Amino acid sequence: MIQGTVIKAAGNLYSVRSENGIISDCHIKGNLRVKGIRSTNPVTIGDKVTYILNNKIGTILKIEDRRNYIVRRASNLSKLYHIIASNIDQAILIITITQPETNTDFIDRYLVAAESFRIPAILVFNKIDLCLGEFQKKYDDLLAIYTKIGYLCIATSIKDNLNLDLFEGLLKNKISVINGNSGVGKSSLIKSVCPELNIKIGSISEYHHKGVHTTSYSEMYEINPNSYIIDTPGIRGFGLIDFYKEELYHYFPEIFKISSECKFYNCTHIHEPGCMVIEALRNNIIAASRYFSYMNIFNDKGQKYRY
Numbered sequence: 001m002i003q004g005t006v007i008k009a010a011g012n013l014y015s016v017r018s019e020n021g022i023i024s025d026c027h028i029k030g031n032l033r034v035k036g037i038r039s040t041n042p043v044t045i046g047d048k049v050t051y052i053l054n055n056k057i058g059t060i061l062k063i064e065d066r067r068n069y070i071v072r073r074a075s076n077l078s079k080l081y082h083i084i085a086s087n088i089d090q091a092i093l094i095i096t097i098t099q100p101e102t103n104t105d106f107i108d109r110y111l112v113a114a115e116s117f118r119i120p121a122i123l124v125f126n127k128i129d130l131c132l133g134e135f136q137k138k139y140d141d142l143l144a145i146y147t148k149i150g151y152l153c154i155a156t157s158i159k160d161n162l163n164l165d166l167f168e169g170l171l172k173n174k175i176s177v178i179n180g181n182s183g184v185g186k187s188s189l190i191k192s193v194c195p196e197l198n199i200k201i202g203s204i205s206e207y208h209h210k211g212v213h214t215t216s217y218s219e220m221y222e223i224n225p226n227s228y229i230i231d232t233p234g235i236r237g238f239g240l241i242d243f244y245k246e247e248l249y250h251y252f253p254e255i256f257k258i259s260s261e262c263k264f265y266n267c268t269h270i271h272e273p274g275c276m277v278i279e280a281l282r283n284n285i286i287a288a289s290r291y292f293s294y295m296n297i298f299n300d301k302g303q304k305y306r307y
């Protein structure tokens with residue numbers, strides 16, 4: 001019996017990398033049972049599995065419990081889920097203050113999604129060379145907001161060759177998902193770490209509109225021995241949040257922290273008397289942009305909450 005990690009899933013065929021680096025094609029044992037949520041796919045990339053080899057073809061016998069996973073609904077009305085990836089170490093959001101501007105609503109939705117999936121999130125402010133004058137101030141403000149909440153933030157510039165080694169260090173020995181709006185520099189950053197990697201990173205944020213790959217195909221890319229990135233649009237945080245509306249504040253760490261002091265245990269932090277979150281907002285302890293994101297998501301009719 002061999003232990004390994006699923007690095008590619010294409011239909012019912014999986015590529016599994018053993019601990020000593022040998023990659024084998026594997027099928028799943030017919031009656032394999034998986035604990036947990038009901039999903040359309042029993043095995044996903046990132047899964048730690050036990051398998052046997054027979055004429056170089058593997059059979060997966062067992063899947064370890066997942067540390068975390070990203071899911072989306074199999075279809076809009078379905079109660080079934082598709083598990084996009086599991087055992088992810090970190091979700092890295094690439095942000096630019098300008099060209100293009102990444103707005104705080106987008107950032108906060110992403111962070112909420114990461115929190116709800118229990119994946120540590122990191123913010124990378126790229127194109128810092130363009131942050132002069134008013135843009136510098138905007139960067140300083142956002143940096144202060146997100147650092148105070150506890151998110152790791154780094155500033156990078158491809159143009160000035162700033163902190164690219166730091167970015168590379170972040171990825172080392174980790175499985176990361178990397179996202180960000182089109183044009184923020186995802187491809188450039190990944191190329192700086194791994195020039196030979198031949199994937200179109202732009203696809204991370206764009207191809208989900210076409211919905212072709214996402215159902216049955218996913219892959220982890222090795223950028224360094226033991227460092228992987230996952231090409232998935234699944235954590236963008238748009239319409240992908242899957243929890244009860246009343247739980248939303250759990251995924252704003254600074255709001256959650258204060259919420260225990262609210263007068264009512266079921267406070268939504270929108271209108272209740274004795275709400276300490278609103279009090280903290282008034283005192284600038286909670287950033288206005290964060291609170292507005294909270295309200296926006298809370299009131300978003302298009303948001304698909306659990307039902």
Ligand code: GDP
Nearest residue numbers: 126127157158159182183184185186187188202
């Ligand atoms: P992606 O769509 O997120 O993959 O973005 P790309 O990596 O394709 O980058 C979009 C554009 O921004 C390209 O023209 C890059 O050369 C440019 N770019 C990337 N990083 C930086 C940076 O740090 N500073 C500046 N000034 N331009 C950058």
Ligand code: ZN
Nearest residue numbers: 262267269275
């Ligand atoms: Zn409250």
